[in-house]
Amino acid sequence: MRTTFKKWFWIWQLPKEEAWINEMADHGYGLVAAGRITFEFEDIDPGKYGYKELFMKGDFSSEKIRDFLSFMEDMGFQNVAHVSYPDHTVIYLRYENNGEVPEIYSDLDSKIEYEKTLCHFLIPLGIFNILAWVYNMAVWIDFMIKGYPRAIQFISFINLAIAIMIFAKVGNKYQTIKELKQERAIHE
């Protein structure tokens, strides 16, 4: 039987989303499809499968991603769903659960590159939200001067709030990258 759940995760909350999907699998719900806010599950033996999520540069149909998924399939990871973003894709992989949580990347360089992928996606998004906020505030000020206050422009503070969240996350990611680089300078 298939069951659909609606749940919202920000794009930078993939580890949280992955933990939730694995928790669902432990309760007998195996992910079979995903959208931005919808997750479709089918009944499975509880804990039979584990899931990994990856944020990758490129379209799902690109040669790069197809080749990677084919390689991962040989490694025992089956692609069960994906969600597309501009020039990026979130990949959902399923593996037979043997009690160990497999890592996708074991070396520091790959981990650094992976963290950078999300940063490079988030930074233009943050800048876009800042620009949208500035533009809407300018329009609002213009209307105020002309004597036609339009409170609707204040909705643009949502853009500001999103931009702040994005840049906070980017800062967080760059701290992780810095720590990984320090680790690499010693151990690799």
Add this chain to the structure above:
Amino acid sequence: MPQQALTEAVYYILLSLQKPLHGYGIIQNVDELSKGRVKLAPGTLYGALNTLVEKEWIDALPENPESRKKEYVLTASGRTVLKEEIDRLSELVDNGKRLLEES
């Protein structure tokens, strides 16, 4: 210019590819060679294999119709790199042993 040190993952991948192997075979071989100490994750292996093919240190063999899995093998330049790395590692070990024995 002296050769840069190889990462442990690349060193073991090159060492494993003296005979043709596919990805999963490499992971198993590295695990066996390092007595379980080096665990190559698939994403890391995928990136490393692509880089090594680009550098022509390994070759991707034409796909076998019986098995979808792509196999890789060490090239002559890969073997040279591996030998240089072994010399470099030997120097590190010899110097380490000598200086520790002297102190």
